[in-house]
Amino acid sequence: MSTPARRRPTVKDVAARAGVAPMTVSYAFNHPARVAEATRNRVLEAAAQLGYRPDSTARALRSGRTRQLGVVVGEHLSYLFDDPQAAQFLAGISDVCVGEDTGLVLIPTRGDASDVDRVLAAAVDGYVLWTTVADDPVLAAVAGSGRPAAIQGGPAHPGVACIGPDDRAAAAAVAAATPLAEATPVVIGFPLDRRRTSGILRGRDLPADLTDPQAVPFPVTGARLAGYRDAVTQAGHDWDDVRVAVVERNQRARGEDAAAALFETLDGSGPVVVLAMSDELALGARLAVSRVPREVVLTGWDASHEAATAGVWSVAASLREQGRACARAALSGETTGQAVPWTVVGPGRG
Template identity: 80%
Template sequence: MSTPAARRPTLKDVARHAGVAPMTVSYAFTRPDRVADATRVRVLAAAAELGYRPSSTARALRSGRAQQLGVVVGEHLSYLFDDPQAARFLAGVTDVCVEEDLGVVLIPTRGDASDVDRVLSAAVDGYVLWTTAADDPVLAAVAGSGRPAAIQGGPAHPGLVRIGPDDRAAAAAVGTAAIRAASPGAPVVVVSFPLDRRRTGGVLRGRDLPADLTDPAAVPFPVTGARLAGYRDALTAAGHDWDDVRVAVVERNQRARGAEAAAALLEPLGPGPAVLLAMSDELALGARTATDRAVREATLAGWDGSREAAGAGIWSVAAPLREQGRACARAALAAGPGEDAVPWSVVPPVAVG
């Protein structure tokens, strides 16, 4: 025959044991400045003797603080751990949470009607949003929640602090560097992130893309639009006709996708050197695998400034995502300015070939 579990001690039990009022016990844990030192010592000793622990839920209700930061992810949660740069960003967020003694709540979104309720019902004090699309209803919901929030990369939205580099300027700079490092007259192709939340892939020409790549109504993913605009700036300045440039849009930021895209883009060009501008080091490293297999000369550019990319002969952009994660977390703990620019730099390869 089983025996009933021991009753959990309550705040009133502690008050009775310490010989004080229940409110004094509450203050001893939540507002110690309002309790005499000797009384607080007596209350804590009574709590320890009885095995009493204050309820975190009740404490949150009393203080109006959940002591947790929400990270809203517009991807499968596994993406945060599988993608090296996403993992670095999350590490930056958790750095600040450890410093501030906060928990982290990961909140996935799926692009459906349940997203807003899922995000707003989370018991968090503020939000950090991973880059999403301009038409994502979660943006307005978070901005109107009354809780501070920051978004990495964008889109910019009233009520949210945007943390990120000048993607267009950085893409133009790394694109220019790669084109200049290549053989004169080498054709240039681009491997792009998705344009919108439908994540439709395929090979396009520059003429098939919107004229205003930074218009959120035309390219809802702001990072994609800004980097495409920057690559177009570099190509145009180098004398290439953007209308004829081949652009492969991939569904996911994965090396396998980069390899597939590189093969689809380069094969129709025939033999000879080429330049491939990718939107991440992961995609560029996948493209490097494809060019090595084909024994083809190619100058590659990526994004993220990783050592692996530099060692593989890939030009890149460094705008450390761990630092962006820290900046987003700090902004999400207290309302801040509308935008915080992140420094970036072009990283040349340390080995070529």
């Protein structure tokens, strides 16, 4: 014979045990400042004896607050844990959530029609979004949801706080820090379009306006390409002839394969500057350098310890701090964008 399920204790049970009114129990948990300390302690002791816990769902319905922050991930969910800089971004969000006594909900997207419903159905008070594309329907849906939101890296959208560095200026600066005028420049870049098409292009194959979201939907990709183009042109090179390897994912193996393919397209044996859009891609490219009989200088992004040890020039713009800034904006309702400070670090610097 099955054992009857134990009845869950209620507010009335706690009130009877503590000798107070049910409203006093509610105040003791939800508005403790309204209850004398001795009375609240008596209520908490009675609740502990009965095994009572407030119903979080009911509390959220009463207050209109879930005390949960949603993180919308445009990549595969495991990317947040596999990629060291994405993990730093998530850690920054967590730092703020812990301080604000707020939970964190990861919301994956798949690039299909179900994304909007999945994101809007999440029981959260606000959103933090990882960089996406300008025409992402999730971005527009979040902006119109009435819940505050912040996005790392863009694209900028009315009602959503955009947090990130000046990617174009930083890309130009890290490229200019290398012996660019005396070397052949090549680029290893992030995807240009939603299809994440990979391959090797030349500068002439890219849109003239790299910051036009209709031409390059990923704003980080477009801005960094524009910055590299600025520096390459300033150094006296013809951007039209510069080879650009576009990779599908920000992974070290992709960087190695892209660098190897780029090196095969180059003539002569002169020095090369590899302008990579992340430290992971630069460190991958470094694995291919040992097979190339020429001098190679590498640049990356995020200034990781491993990249610094490997002699990679990089852009330092803390993703952990960007995560904190996004979380603070989303929890406070701030919609003003924030430019994140950045510096160039590398051999002899930082």
